[in-house]
Amino acid sequence: MLRDFLFLILAVLFFGVWLVSWLLFHVAGGLVHLLLVIGIIALVIHFVRRFSA
Secondary structure, eight states: OGGGGHHHHHHHHHHHHHHHHHHHOGGGTTHHHHHHHHHHHHHHHHHHHHHHO
């Protein structure tokens, strides 16, 4: 059951870390946005795996 939601949990985690990093460490620049990209990829993988099964 947890395996089905693994990528969703990762996406939420990366979005949360990205948001906190962006708000607190705005000087970090583009590297912080890498977390957003990874979160989006994890979310897409979650939905693709869920609907293909």
